[in-house]
Amino acid sequence: MQIVKIEVGDMLELKKPHPCGERIFKVLRIGSDVRIVCQNCGRDLTLDRIKLEKSIKKFLNRDL
Ligand SMILES: [Zn+2]
Numbered sequence: 001m002q003i004v005k006i007e008v009g010d011m012l013e014l015k016k017p018h019p020c021g022e023r024i025f026k027v028l029r030i031g032s033d034v035r036i037v038c039q040n041c042g043r044d045l046t047l048d049r050i051k052l053e054k055s056i057k058k059f060l061n062r063d064l
Contacts, residue, residue, distance in 0.1 A: 004062075008029065009061070022038050022039055033049060
């Protein structure tokens, strides 16, 4: 998909699920790394921004 700007509060569906099985994450903080929180187990994780952008399947809060 095209590269789009991630914003705080975005709800992301990722191609790779969290170990708990959830694929939906919410964006908490953005810098060179992006912090996201799993919407099932509530754990947060920090990912490299470029890697995260590549692993996004879709934005659930946007019409893309
Ligand atoms: Zn999880």
